[in-house]
Amino acid sequence: MNHLCVRILQSGVMLPLKEKDKPIVQKLLSAGCCARCVLRFCCVSVQAAYRQPQQDTLKELQDFISSAENSKSPDSAGAESTDRNNKSHDAAVSEPPEDPPSKRAKLELSATGAPSEEDAAAVVKQKDEESCVCVVCLGVLQELCGPTQAVKIAEAVKAEKYEFDTLVLSVSLPAQLCVREHSCWLHVKKELREKSVALDKDDVIQVKEAFKWIMQGLVARALGGVAVVTRSLFEVGVEFTHPETDADCHFLATTCPDCFKPTKNKQSVFTRMAVVKALEKISDAKFLKHYPCPPAQPSSSCMPRDIQCLHGSVFVAGRYNKFCRSLPQTPWVIDGERRMESSVEELIAAPLLSSFRANSFNFSSSGREDVDVRTLGNGRPFAMELLNPHRSRLSKVEMKQLQETINKSSDKIRVRDLQIVTRDAMSRMKEGEEEKTKSYTALIWTQKPIQRDDITFIDDIKDLTLDQKTPLRVLHRRALAVRQRVIHSMNTRFLDSHHFYLGLKTQAGTYIKEFVHGDFGRTVPNLCKLLKTDTDILELDVESVDVDWPPSIPE
Amino acid sequence: MDCVEQTDTEAKAPSVVDRYYTRWYRADMKGKPCEDHCVLQHSNRICVVTLADTHPILQNGRTIKSINYQISNGCSRLNNKVSGKSKRGGQFLTDFAPLCRITCTDETEYTIYSCIRGRLLEVNENILETPSLLLEKPSTEGYIAVILPKFEESKSITENLLSREEFESVVSKRTVAQSQPS
C-alpha cells in the first residue's frame, strides 16, 4: 500500500516521501535528528530537497507526520500548536484530490500501527527545540552548511591565490559520526525494512554526500562561477572535529580490538576506516549493549578546522648538462653535514618552484652521475614533480622563458627540452633505463709508461662482457651481486706516456670507474688487466644518455 | 665556467686507495711480532681487511701454500651469504674473529683476524685460485675480506686501531730495536 504523498515545497521541490516514511520521520525527529538527516534516512536522493533552508524542510516534515497524528488525536495536536495544524491543512489541500488525506491516513494507521502517545509528545518537544544540535550529524548539516560557510570557504581559497578552473570539495568528518549513524540506523531499521525489504544501511544518503549537494553550488557561486566537480586536480578540504563526543568510539576498541592497532603516523587509533570496519563486525545486540540508541544529545556543534587547499602535482621534464666536477646531482649530506653548497636538482628546482608557486619537489632522472663527473652532449633526462603548485599551466613560450631563467641562474648546469608532462609519461624515463646505452669519455692514467701503439688494440674490442660485483663505493646501500654489463665499443686518444682518453659506449648500469681501476679485482676484466699495468681514472664525462624521452623541443 | 679544474698530468695520480679510503692498522696481532693487519675504511664506512706490508707472509720471499677460510669444523667464511640492501644473513664478526689461515711453503702458518666489529659481506675467493695476488697486491686485489660495520659504530670501531702515522712510528721503532744488539 504505497500511497504517494508528495509534499510541494516553497522552492518548488517535491519531497518524495511515501506513507511508509511517516513512522521513520516521526521516530527520527523524536530522537533529535535534524531535518536533513531525516531526509537521508528516508533515502531521499533529490538534491534540491537538501538545498532548501533546513527550517523549511523541518516544517514540511512536521506537517507531514502531523497530518496523520491529527486524524488520530486531533485534540492534543491542536491544543499544542494551532498554527502548525493550520499550515498542515493548507499543505494537505494541495495534495492530489484522488487520494484524500483523511482516507489515506486511516489506511496507513491500520497498516503500520498508530504512533504512541509518547512519540507524539516527543515530536512536540522537538518542535520547541528546533535549535538543538542534531544527534547524528552533530550540526554538520545544520548551521555548518549554508551560504555563510560557503563564503568562508571561498575566502580561504581566494587568499591562497591558486589558479584553477574546477575544484573538488572534500569533507572530513569525525569518526564518531559513523557510530552515531549506526545507532540511528538501528533505531529505524525495522521501519526502513517495512518501507522496503531491500533497503540497507548503504542506501542511507551519507552526511558527506548531502553536505556536498548543499555546498558545491554555493561555493561555486561564491568563487565567481568556477565548476565544483567530482574530480579535479584542485581539492578544497573541509574538516570538522567534535571533541565533546570523541569518546563515542572508545567502546569499539574493547569489542573489536583487532580493528584498532596502533600505527606510528596516526595520532589516534580511532580512524574513520577502523571505526567503519569495527561497525561492520559488531553484532546489533552487542552494539546496543554498549551504545545508546538513538544517540545522546550533544551540547555543541562540530568545530570547523582551517580550510586545506591542495593542487595536484605538475610534472616537468627536460634534459640537463652538468659542467662542474664539484657539483652533486642531489644534496650531499654526510653525518647530517652538507658537503657541497649546491646540487643539480636544487639549481633546476628553484626557478621551477617560484614559477609554479609550488611547495616542494621530487626530482628523478635517468641514472645519475657522481659529483666529479660532467654530463655533456644532449644531457641527461630528468623529471621534476612539483607538489601543490598554485599555478599549473604555463604556455610553451613561458616554459621557454623559464628554461632561460634556469640557464642564466648558473653556468654549472644547462637545461634543454623543458616541458610539462603527465605523471604516466614520467615512467617512460625509468622503463628504458636498463636497455639504453650511454657514452663516456674518461681520462686514464697508467702506471707503466705507454706508447701510442700500446693502446690501439683497445679500439678493436667489441661487446666486452664484464662481471661487476657491486662496487665497494655503493655497497653500503645496494645489494651485493655480480652483474653482467656490456661495453659495446671503445676508442682511445693518446695524450702522453702516462695518459690517454678512453671513449666508451656501454650498456646502462656499467660502472666505468670500477672498469678502469678494477675495484680490488672485483670487476673483471678491467682496464688494468687489458693493459697489464695499474690504471686509474682521473676524469669522467658522460657524453650521451640515449633515452629518447622527453621529446626534444626545437630551439 | 666557475669551476675550472687543473689536472696536472705530470704528477703521479694518488691511488684509488689513497683517494677514497683511510688506512688503519693493528700491529703485532694478538702479541705475535710483526703480524700487522691493515683495515681500509671507505668514506661510506665499508671496510676492507688486508695484510699490512710488514706482515711476515710478505717478507723474505715467502710463497703461499694454502689459504683456508674454514676457520673451524663448523664455520667456513666461504659459506657467508648476504642478501638485500640490508645485507641479511652475513656472519657477525668481533675484533678478534679469525677470517682465514694462511700456510706458507716453509710450513709457517698465520691466522688473519677481522680487526673490527661488523657484518662480513664477502671474502676474496680470487686468492684461493691465485695466492700470488696476496703477495703481489696485498692492499688491493689480494684483500682478505670486506666488512660492513654497524652504522652507529662506524666511527668507534677504529678507536682501538692505529692511524697510519702511529703505525709507521711503531714500525720505525721496531727497525731501530732490531738493529741494536739486545
Ligand SMILES: [Zn+2]
Ligand atoms: Zn543531522
